[in-house]
Amino acid sequence: MTRLAALKPPLLDACIAAVFVALTLGEAFGPSDAPWWRPVLGAIAMASLAWRRRAPLAVAAIVVAVNIATNPEGQFTTLLSLVLVCFTVGYETRPPQSYAGLAIVIVPFLAVSVRDSFEFSDAAAALVFFAGPWAVGQITRQRAAATEEALARAARLEVEAARIAQEERTRIARELHDIVSHSISVVTIQTQAVRRRLGPEQAREAEDLAAVEATAREALAEMRRLFGVLRSSGESASLAPQPGLSELDRLVEQATTGDLTATLHVEGEPVELSPGLDLAAYRIAQEGLTNALRHSGAQHVRVSLRWTPARLDIEVADDGRGLSDPPSSGGHGLVGIRERVALYGGTVRLEPAPGGGGGTRLVAHLPLKGPE
Structure with a gap:
């Protein structure tokens, strides 16, 4: 039962094949001296169109062979079926099978034309009616594959971001x-x-x-x-104290290498932060410096702290290659920074550095709690 179900053609393809069978049999009742077996073979070939997506090359060979044997007058139905077959071959197969399928259709058509006094219009007809639908099928398949890959990539990124x-x-x-x-x-x-x-x-x-x-x-x-x-299995508690902005000088100093110069600039009067907020501010600056070291190719990065009575502004700006992706996508580290900033009711954004000279800027605003 399962094997028979696998051989059953899709309903839409079966309906299209039935239309072609009806058209072929209808042409046989017209004024013609053709023997009875021609419309019968033509109907069988048209019925094979129901399986054209499952076996495109085999169906193409059947339709072409029957067309040569039964359609010396070039009747409309079987020629139209070749157009459909060419599109299907282009859409359902990849090179080199797709080239073989196109050759199965075009070569016999041109061979018959040469035998019956070839004209240049025959080659033009082959390009328009056969190569054209085949090319459309190829382009459609490539766009469908690109769309499917983009959707799959978006789904993977969504899952990864959630993780x-x-x-x-x-x-x-x-x-x-x-x-x-x-x-x-x-x-x-x-x-x-x-x-x-x-x-x-x-x-x-x-x-x-x-x-x-x-x-x-x-x-x-x-x-x-x-x-x-x-905790993960086997993970133990850390005995080291959590870092804060008091450790930022050392962090900036460690970020300075032979290829990168890091500097720290502080504006305003610093105030004492709660331990959690202090840690969040440190992690934001750490993430900005990490991006500059690993991804930007920058020569200079500047960490700025701006203290106001209402909030703390943290900015990490570099002169690297800039953003390769839209700012909204960000990176993996930015996902974590957003979680931290949202915990304290702040905002964060990653954007191109001003001036249009390249580089990126990570800016975070952290509200400061008033005295209790």
Whole structure:
């Protein structure tokens, strides 16, 4: 049953073949002295058009052979079927099979024309009615393949972007865990120290501080349990402190190599940031420097921090080759930066450097929280 279903032609192709069969049989009832077997063979050849997309070369050979044997007068239906066959060969096959299919149609046509007193118009007809549809089929196939590849690439990029965003969110959660865990640990230690300094007359205060200490320890234990879900197998917690803008001088210095000069420029009065925001600002500058080192081919990159009472502006500009893709697509690192900036209600963009001289500029705006 499965093999029979595989041999069944598509409904549209079967309908087209039925139309050609009907036209061929209809021509046989016209004024003609042709023997009975000609329309029968012609109808069989036209019926084979139902399988033209599954076996384009075989169907082309059948239609051409029957056309030569049964259509010495050059009737319309079988000639029209050759046009359809040429388009199908061009669309369904690739070189060199497509060239072979075109030759199957054109060579016998020209051979018959030479035998029956060849004229230049015969060659022109072969080009227009046979090579033309074949070329259209080739172009259509190439465009369809290009469209399919573009759609597949877009789907792959969408999946990849989602994966990268998820990985970056997990990484942010890990870093925030380390920051918050450190803060809670400090609170616990300081609360314990204060409680131990209290005297017997302050028993109620000591009891309250003990409750605070217990709550802090419970919160820390719960965070560690949740963090265990985020960690990969075999991954251990980092003992190194999370970096911040205080480490930016060293980061810029490390980015300076023989081919690249990195500089840091600070405007305004710096303010103390929360640990998470401090880390996010550092990661933004780090991503901009990484792009300049790996991808831009730049000779100079400048990191700028602009402090205002309301926000912190971070800009990383280079003089490299510029953007090879539209700015909206960005790179893998930019996906992570967007996740970080969105966490603090900021904005980020990657754009060509101003002036039209090449280069890129990564600009991020991070709102600063007011004093509590």
